[in-house]
Amino acid sequence: PRVTGVQTCALPISGVDVKVKMDKMLSYGVHSEGPSLSLLEQMLSQIFLPVFSAKGKQTSNILATSGEDQIRNELVSNVGKFSSQVSHAVQQLTGGTQLNIPQMVIESVEKAAEDYDLINQLESAIAEWTAVLASAIQRETEKVTTGRGPLAEIDFWRERNAALSSLFEQLNLPNVQRMIEVLEMGAAHGADASLLAGFKLQFGELTKLYVETKDNVKFLTTLERHFKNITYWRTTPNGSLSMILDTLTPMLNALRMVWIISRHYSDDARMGSLMERIANEIGDQVSEEIDVKKIFRLPPAIATVKIELARTVLEQWKAVYLQVREKIELSGRDARWEFDRKRLFERTDYMAVICGDLKNQVEVMDDFHKFLGPQLKAVTGDAVGIDEVISRVTAMAEPIEGLQFDAFDKRHSGQWAGVNAKFTADKEQIERATRAFIDTSFKKLRSAEGAFELLQNFKSIKSEGAINRQMMDKFNDILEQFSREIDTTRAIFDSQMHAPPATRNQPPVAGAINWSRSLFSRIRKTMNRFNSTEDDMIKEDAAADVQRKYMAMAKSAMLFEKAWFSQWSETVDALAMQHLKQPILKDNDDGVVEVNFHDDLTRLIRETRYLDRMGFNIPETALNVTLQEEKYHTTVEGLRNMLQHIVGVALPSTLVFEAPIDRKS
Numbered sequence: 001p002r003v004t005g006v007q008t009c010a011l012p013i014s015g016v017d018v019k020v021k022m023d024k025m026l027s028y029g030v031h032s033e034g035p036s037l038s039l040l041e042q043m044l045s046q047i048f049l050p051v052f053s054a055k056g057k058q059t060s061n062i063l064a065t066s067g068e069d070q071i072r073n074e075l076v077s078n079v080g081k082f083s084s085q086v087s088h089a090v091q092q093l094t095g096g097t098q099l100n101i102p103q104m105v106i107e108s109v110e111k112a113a114e115d116y117d118l119i120n121q122l123e124s125a126i127a128e129w130t131a132v133l134a135s136a137i138q139r140e141t142e143k144v145t146t147g148r149g150p151l152a153e154i155d156f157w158r159e160r161n162a163a164l165s166s167l168f169e170q171l172n173l174p175n176v177q178r179m180i181e182v183l184e185m186g187a188a189h190g191a192d193a194s195l196l197a198g199f200k201l202q203f204g205e206l207t208k209l210y211v212e213t214k215d216n217v218k219f220l221t222t223l224e225r226h227f228k229n230i231t232y233w234r235t236t237p238n239g240s241l242s243m244i245l246d247t248l249t250p251m252l253n254a255l256r257m258v259w260i261i262s263r264h265y266s267d268d269a270r271m272g273s274l275m276e277r278i279a280n281e282i283g284d285q286v287s288e289e290i291d292v293k294k295i296f297r298l299p300p301a302i303a304t305v306k307i308e309l310a311r312t313v314l315e316q317w318k319a320v321y322l323q324v325r326e327k328i329e330l331s332g333r334d335a336r337w338e339f340d341r342k343r344l345f346e347r348t349d350y351m352a353v354i355c356g357d358l359k360n361q362v363e364v365m366d367d368f369h370k371f372l373g374p375q376l377k378a379v380t381g382d383a384v385g386i387d388e389v390i391s392r393v394t395a396m397a398e399p400i401e402g403l404q405f406d407a408f409d410k411r412h413s414g415q416w417a418g419v420n421a422k423f424t425a426d427k428e429q430i431e432r433a434t435r436a437f438i439d440t441s442f443k444k445l446r447s448a449e450g451a452f453e454l455l456q457n458f459k460s461i462k463s464e465g466a467i468n469r470q471m472m473d474k475f476n477d478i479l480e481q482f483s484r485e486i487d488t489t490r491a492i493f494d495s496q497m498h499a500p501p502a503t504r505n506q507p508p509v510a511g512a513i514n515w516s517r518s519l520f521s522r523i524r525k526t527m528n529r530f531n532s533t534e535d536d537m538i539k540e541d542a543a544a545d546v547q548r549k550y551m552a553m554a555k556s557a558m559l560f561e562k563a564w565f566s567q568w569s570e571t572v573d574a575l576a577m578q579h580l581k582q583p584i585l586k587d588n589d590d591g592v593v594e595v596n597f598h599d600d601l602t603r604l605i606r607e608t609r610y611l612d613r614m615g616f617n618i619p620e621t622a623l624n625v626t627l628q629e630e631k632y633h634t635t636v637e638g639l640r641n642m643l644q645h646i647v648g649v650a651l652p653s654t655l656v657f658e659a660p661i662d663r664k665s
Contacts, residue, residue: 037086040086041083041086044079044082044083044086045083048079048083049076049079049080049083052072052075052076052079076235077235080232080235097132097136097163097166097167098166098170099128099129099132099167099170099171100125100128101125101170101173101175101176102121102122102125102179104118104121104179105175106175106178106179106182109178109181109182109185110185112178112182112186113182113185113186114186118182119182119183119186122179122182122183122186123183123192123195125179126179126180126183126195126196126199127195127199129171129199130195130198130199130202132167133167133199133202133203133205133206134202136163136164136167136206137202137205137206137209139163140160140163140164140209141209143156143160148277148280148281148284149227149231149277149278149280149281149284150223150227150230150231150274150277150278150281151224151227151228151231152277153220153273153274153277154217154220154221154223154224154227157213157216157217157220158217160209160213161210161213161214161217164206164209164210164213165210165214167206167210168206168207168210171203171206180196180199183195183196184196212263212264215262215263215264216262216264216265219258219261219262219265220258220265222254222257222258223251223254223255223258226247226250226251226254227251227278227281229243229244229246229247229251230243230244230247230251230278230281230282230285231281231285233285240309241285241286241289241306241309241310241313242309244282244285244313245309245312245313245316248313248316248317248320249320251278252320252321252323252324253324255271255274255275255324256324256327256328258271259271259328259334259335259337260334266335268338268339271337271339272339272340272343272344275321275339275344276343276344278317279317279343279344279345279347279348280347282313282314282317282348283314283347283348283351283408286310286313286314286348286351286355286408287351287406287408289306289310290306290307290310290355290358290408292358292400292401292403292407292408293400293401293402293403294401295307295358295362296361296362296365296397296400296401300362300363300365300366300369303362304359304362304363304366307355307358307359307362308355308359310351310355311352311355311356311359314348314349314351314352314355315352317345317348318344318345318348318349321337321344321345324337325337346410347408347410350408350410350413351408354407354408354416357416357420361396361397361400361420361423364396364423364427365393365394365396365397368389368390368393368430368434369390369393371434372386372389372390372393372434389430389433389434392426392429392430392433393430395426396423396426396427396430399419399422399423400419400423403419407419448478448479448481448482448485448526448529448530449525449526449529451478451481452478452482452526452529452530476542479530479542479543479545479546480542482523482526482530482546483542483545483546483549485522485523485526486523486546486549486550486553487549489519489520489522489523489553490549490552490553490556492519493516493519493553493556493557493560496515497516497560500512500515500516501515502514502515503515506610507603507606507607507610508603508607509564509565509567509568509607509611510606510607510610510611510614512560512564513560513561513564513565513611513614514610514614516557516560516561517557517561517614519557520553520554520557523550523553524554527550530543530546565611565616568607568611569616569618569619569622572604572607572619572621572622573619573620573621573622575600575604576601576604576621576622576625577621579598579600579601580601580625582596582598583596584596584639585639585643593643594643595636595639595640595643597632597636601625601632604622604625604626605625605626605629607622608622608623608625608626609626612626
């Protein structure tokens, strides 16, 4: 196929629709000239795999019809497998050396052995074969594995297998074997036996090398899936280092089986080298995933998870290895794993330590930012001072983001130790500045309620402990502030309780009670925050004094409410009956006839409505009057209209009615 453009289209709904859309959007055909497998291999590796693997705009457009990463990952995986199979076929077909085999048909070995010219021709051929074999063997034995990862090991043996299999298969052709038999029999008739001996020596070396190569390819192929998981984990559906973590146990168990069964990977040198490649790959993948210079730009929660996962992968690599090694030792049947642990784990162990340092640094900066947040500004009121400390916290990451060396390289451990020490020193300086800032700020607290709330919030913030302990030490300062707030509230209450200020449009009794409740609610909210703190804090002497003052204030407010309501409820029924028994009409001082609905009844109705909403038990007579408010209103208005019509005078308004009370009874 030949891709001519990148377009998007809707999902086809039928087979005919598929054909129409494919014919319209793709140009395809057959390569008529050249090595088609090689061309296909190049297109797969250089066009399709890069396009499908890309996560940029081009790939998202190609796959816009699906919109699912899982489809893209599955496509990449399948194309990768197909590309690997094509590459292997190309190696098998073109990677070997072609021997110059005489074009002859030997029907009788005995007769051919007596043919002098034929023997000379075969001796020339076998001398050439011997030289070719020696050159091929030398070339293959001098080759070294390229690449650091375990997949390079598989590629190395596959390439060697492709190079040797062609020679081995050519020399094992039936006609070639008869040629060798002719030379063996011709030695009795004067043929050069040394040529045949040299050929057999080289052929024996070739056979041994080929058998070893074929055996290694067979066993390493069983590990290829695991090696791809730790190398190409970004193309998997989850796309995280957890793929490597999940692969470690099955991979090492598979390595154990290869160690037991394989004839050539059962020695420390070769298996140890493969293990070292796995360690290199894991280290490289973690180093690529955890970019030290960019990790602080991520949200702290995401950065912490990534770093912790990376450290877990590094630590589990060693832990799972030791578990499998222990299984081998406990079995008592197989050779023990005695590989060089320094080569396997020195780098990954050091990287795990660096990940621990990075996680600590991210958490420290996150704790500072959480602590120095809007809540602290609201409580202390010193936004400028807090912003100054925040800028110092942000600057803590600058030396790490500007590193000029690889933090995961142990050769630079001294330099990293210096950077980490500077971070720690900066942290301690900021802690001291923050603690001094807290000492100053909490002495001028605006609100004890806000401070209690802040304490509760900081209980859930993970920190190094110094700042958190500093906040908890401020508990007594907050109690002192709360005690002052209770004293202030008590002073206001005592000075105004005999003539309490009422809000606008509220009747006297309900207004007085509402004033008392509003005043008490200021300290009740703070007390609720106080009661939600830890028990050991509540047991402090200052806390006991605050509780005593609060209970005294609560008792006074309760007695105040009872006194005002009792005084009103004891007289309201008699007052209502007194005014309801009066004549409906009366003469005022000017001799004008007016409706005799007393103002006390209007106040009674309003008091009843407000007190009922506050939860008081209203006396029956007052309740009945209030429930008939609408009826009274209609009657009074009707009487006024009647008087105006009869007498022809304008009556003053003496009654103000509100909305009827909403009661079920």
